[in-house]
Amino acid sequence: MALAGGVGAAKFLAGLVRVVDPAEVTVVGNTGDDFVLHGLAISPDLDTVTYTLAGVANPETGWGLAGETFRAMEALERLGGESWFRLGDTDLATHLYRTGRLAAGASLSDVTAELAAALGLSARLLPMSDEPAPTLVHLASGEQVSFQEYFVHRRHAEPVSNLDLAPARAARPAPGVLAALEQADLVVVCPSNPLVSIAPIRAVAGVEAVLAARRAATVAVSPIVAGTALRGPADRLLGELGHEASATGVARLYAPIAATLVLDQADAGLAEQVEAAGMRAVVTDTIMRSPDAAAALARVVLEARSR
Numbered sequence: 001m002a003l004a005g006g007v008g009a010a011k012f013l014a015g016l017v018r019v020v021d022p023a024e025v026t027v028v029g030n031t032g033d034d035f036v037l038h039g040l041a042i043s044p045d046l047d048t049v050t051y052t053l054a055g056v057a058n059p060e061t062g063w064g065l066a067g068e069t070f071r072a073m074e075a076l077e078r079l080g081g082e083s084w085f086r087l088g089d090t091d092l093a094t095h096l097y098r099t100g101r102l103a104a105g106a107s108l109s110d111v112t113a114e115l116a117a118a119l120g121l122s123a124r125l126l127p128m129s130d131e132p133a134p135t136l137v138h139l140a141s142g143e144q145v146s147f148q149e150y151f152v153h154r155r156h157a158e159p160v161s162n163l164d165l166a167p168a169r170a171a172r173p174a175p176g177v178l179a180a181l182e183q184a185d186l187v188v189v190c191p192s193n194p195l196v197s198i199a200p201i202r203a204v205a206g207v208e209a210v211l212a213a214r215r216a217a218t219v220a221v222s223p224i225v226a227g228t229a230l231r232g233p234a235d236r237l238l239g240e241l242g243h244e245a246s247a248t249g250v251a252r253l254y255a256p257i258a259a260t261l262v263l264d265q266a267d268a269g270l271a272e273q274v275e276a277a278g279m280r281a282v283v284t285d286t287i288m289r290s291p292d293a294a295a296a297l298a299r300v301v302l303e304a305r306s307r
């Protein structure tokens, strides 16, 4: 089973399901980025994983759908509506479906499973919680904003002083999350942002304790390569929030829940520091330039557990 954020995790998972039976894979997705816009319930990370595993994700952005058009957004812009969060015409159907089903009383778990089935996924995708658990971003300016306001509207350009995960802490795990963690042969922490993608999942009530108990079975992949995040603001955020922006910094964050860290060959020189932080270091090429490269990384992760 795997803990997943958005684009980096989705790419890794697309590689994983090429080397293991997807029906054996359970993914727990971050919902700390979820928000409501235009009255629509939007779950970006769950959708990114679903679209990528279904082979219909936009290959340029990693999020949204391939071959997408934005005519509804253009019309909305003409009306003076909020158009900074680009919802494609086809992607809108997902949010309309989710919003309608939630309004009718379905849980986010139900809707996530329905969307995954409709797109032909064999892997099981669970939200971390069925309850809203938005990550609250405190900016150094003193303002408090939603995750997407920080990440997309303000282009993660403003320094952050704190990430408030209180809503995740108050949320109960979705049905099946704790059981999946308890029963998995292998728990993978996907190459996602440790602070905004993985920390919200860890914060959900009861999850950290089960993860800690499964530490020996858990392999994490560092999303930081040579001090830089391959995408997004993970490197800057780590620094702003008092962590080291390196594989070593990632190891210090993950040591309580994972025995092994897979880090990039560019960081081979950090293996000793990673081990000093309490994690076994496995060095390989972690940059997923192609589906083959993602599958090769998945193979290394699987072997890292069995060794």
Ligand code: FO1
Binding pocket: 005, 006, 007, 033, 043, 044, 045, 047, 048, 063, 064, 084, 085, 086, 087, 088, 091, 148, 151, 152
């Ligand atoms: N990311 C952007 O940078 N700009 C967007 O306009 C945007 C729209 C969007 C629509 C649907 C969706 O599922 C994801 C979308 N994302 C967009 C990605 C998303 O906001 C972030 O990558 C994740 O929340 C971080 O994992």
